[in-house]
Amino acid sequence: MTKPFIIHLLLLVNSVYAQSNIELKPGDTLKYSPQSQKPVWVTVQSSDANVAVALFMDNKKIKEQDDSRGIKSIERLLYTPEKGKKYEIKIWGKSYIEKSKASKISITESKNVPILNGQFTPAQFVEDLRIFRSIREQANSGLYVYRSKQQIDSIYQKAEEAAANSKNIFDFYKIIAKVTGFEGSCHNYTDLPNHASYYLTQGPEYLPITLKNIDGRLLQDSKDNKIPLAAEIISINGISAKEIINRFSQYYFSDGYSMPYRETTGFERGMLDKFYIEFGTHKQYDIKYQWNGRIDEVTMSGISLENFKKLQESRHSLTLDKKLMAEKYSFTKEGENRYRLSVRGFDFATGKEDPAYQKFSVFLNQMMDTLEREKVGNLIIDLRGNTGGTGALYEKVFSYLTQRPFRDSHYAYTWFNEVPMEEKLVITPLFLSNGVKDKNGINAYLKQLYPKQVQGKYYWADDKNTSILPNERTFKGQIYLLVDQRVASAASHLASLIKSYTNAIVIGKETVGGYYEHNGHLPLVYELPNTGIQTGFSIVHVIQDAQNLPDQKKGQGIIPHYEIRTTLQEFLDQSDVYLKKVLELQKPTNK
Incomplete structure (x- = not known):
């Protein structure tokens, strides 16, 4: 350097x-x-x-x-x-x-900072939209997986009409965010060039409460507030909770048609920016809520962005999340004849040569030592909050759970092995960290991994998608798989294998990552020339090694056998309702 x-x-x-x-x-x-x-x-x-x-x-x-x-x-x-x-x-x-x-x-x-106010013409918005479409038609192998060409043509026709009438960058961003989500990939990405708060007022006009979507109910998530904690929000400034959830969901993306992630994650990740893009900032907020069977309404003054950040960072629902996400992976005893393997991400190692991979392998072997020594009959695999990472890590976990050989995928392909529209390509930190500084480095990588063209598709080389054998020691007792709406990419890939080829009882929420297929492996990012908005997607379409199941339809995430719903009291107590369900279902096992 x-x-x-x-x-x-x-x-x-x-x-x-x-x-x-x-x-x-x-x-x-x-x-x-x-x-x-x-x-x-x-x-x-x-x-x-x-x-x-x-x-x-x-x-x-x-x-x-x-x-x-x-x-x-x-x-x-x-x-x-x-x-x-x-x-x-x-x-x-x-x-x-x-x-x-x-x-x-x-x-x-x-002392003060100006509000960003980029001026764009309708013609510039339309030009960016057409470039946005051209990028996806040339590079996105997931474009027509869940939508027909007729459906894609239709949504772009409507988008172009709306772009021609856009007044500002927020108007245009809403249009292409909706198109991005329509495609159906949790690896899709479209975002403003600068943080949304930079375009908004610097005054005290931000929402004075935080929100949490619990099973379709918007709950008040701030402690020591004028509105009781866990009170159900009915409307804000006349906009119903149902409409808030629906409009907010357009800024978040999932594989296929899965909705739980899209409808919940904004209240955890988007309250500092996406909420105000959609609903604006206000000097006062009229909030109608229900508590103890009674409906009340209160008018509260807006607060500063810095104070809202503090509210969001101290919200009540973070208590359980912080506890869950405290360690990247762990192995804990959860009662008589029951252990839990928790893995919160597969991003702690880059591959098999990484020392962190070797450390994880030792950890899994020690886990098996304990399970065999104590003759444990019940193993919980807890993937909640795991958004994915390195494929070698999820494969390593599954090798201890299966008695059959498996592969990363039946097959995988891109639409190219030389990057199209490279003049708008963004060289991202992922590339830079691997020594790739330009399109030539990316093209060399693509030609190595996707050398074979068949009918316009470049397929993953067979020697890169080899059969993976089970470990010499595998767990043969009852598996309980815990998933939530955040489980994606490599984690949802693992979840699909576990559900498909083990006796696992799946508990939780439908995952954002797909059961049968997804776009993954390699993300590309492009920048639109006028607005500077960036858009990206993973270019490899992956058909996963998962068998057809009657409760798994095309376009779904991993569907749990038992869906978790949380009561108001459980929300207030921050109870782990997933573990409670395992205890309820666990059958006695003779040692």
Whole structure:
């Protein structure tokens, strides 16, 4: 990596410190020392790179931020110095357009920050939509898996009419987010170039409560609030809870037609941005709610974005989630003759050569030692919250659960092995971390893995999709599989194998990842030239090694045998209702 640049020279303009036209090459890091002695906003802006920033106090990192996704990105930090402390900001490029060689960076310190207000013409929106469609028609092998060409043509016709009438970037973003979700892939991605809050008011106009969707009911999720915790929200500013859930779901994407993730995740991940794109900010909120069989209505003043962030970060429902997600993987005793293997992600190792993979293999062997020594009859596989990662890790887990050989997929293919529309391709951190710096590196990778063309499709090489043998020691007792709506990608792939080829009793919610197939393996990201909106998708269509089951239809995630529903009291207590269900179902086993 090139040695970091240290920025010393600053210009004082209208009480604002500023430095502009600093060159940043891929791989470089800039160091910047804030000048103000009082609280200010530090704004870092790039003309042609997605930048990330980190704030250090006395050489210790206290905050890292990458709010904006686009190449013309902006990062804002509220800098509040303490007397006697030394501060430094580091800035580096995270991604860039394939043709770019270097980027220009500007840094400012100011008491206030302006609202972003990019002006675009209807013609520019329509042009970006047409490019958006062309990208997907040339590169997205999942485009016609769940939708016919006629359906795709129809939605684009309506989208183009709406784009021609768009007034601002939010209007246009809503249109292409809806089209993105229509395709049916949880790996799809379309987002604004900059964080939505940068386009919104800086005043106290944000929602004074947080929300949680529990089985289609919107519950008040903030402690010490005017509205009781767990009160059911009926409407906000006249918009019904059902409509809020429905409109909010359009910003989140799933494999096929699965809806639980789309309808719930926004209230966990999108309340800082997507909520206000759809419903706007307001000085006052009229909230109708139900509590103890009674309907009440209250008017509450909006709060600042910083205060809303604090509400969201301290919401009641995080209690159980923090407990669940405390470790990437664990093995715990859960009562008489019952153990639980929890895996919260498959992103802790890059492959079989990674030392973290070897450590995980040792962990699984030790798990088998315990199960065999104690003659355990019941094993819970807990995948809740697992959004996927490295295929070798899920394969390793399944090798301890199956008595039959298996493969990653029946087959997998792309539509190309040379990247189309490379002039709009974004070189992402995933590529950079693997030494790939341009389209040539990506093309070399594709030609190695997908060399064989048959009727316009490039198939995964047979030597990369080999048969995987069961481990010498496999668990032969009763399996309970816990899944929720967040389970995706490699985790849903594992869940489909477990449901398909073991005696597992599946408990939870339909997963966001598909049972029979999904688009995965390699994500590409493109940037639209006018708005700077980025859109991406995984380019490989994977037909999974899962057998047909009567309760699994095309386009569904993994369907549980027992769907979990949570009572108000269980929500208040943050009870683990999944484990309670296992206890209820467990059959006595003779040792």
